[in-house]
Amino acid sequence: MNTDHEKRRDNRRKVLKGAFISFNAGRSTLNCVVRNVSDSGALLTMANSIGVPDQFDLLFGDEKRHCVVVRRSLQSLAVSFAD
Numbered sequence: 001m002n003t004d005h006e007k008r009r010d011n012r013r014k015v016l017k018g019a020f021i022s023f024n025a026g027r028s029t030l031n032c033v034v035r036n037v038s039d040s041g042a043l044l045t046m047a048n049s050i051g052v053p054d055q056f057d058l059l060f061g062d063e064k065r066h067c068v069v070v071r072r073s074l075q076s077l078a079v080s081f082a083d
Contacts, residue, residue, distance in 0.1 A: 032058075
């Protein structure tokens with residue numbers, strides 16, 4: 001049986017960093033927390049993921065990464081980096 005960890009391309013590092021989800025050409029933003037990150041993706045948590053589109057930009061620190069949602073729950077998103 002494959003676990004999510006086995007499906008990942010890269011090992012993820014645990015972090016706890018505030019970030020912003022940006023969509024609608026930058027006119028809409030939501031707060032989130034980056035819980036873990038790798039070169040290919042991240043796990044984000046937020047109060048409510050309803051209304052977050054399947055693709056968006058993630059702004060954290062000095063980085064801006066385009067993301068595609070690969071798994072969603074009410075309060076978290078697993079994303080892959082598309083850039």
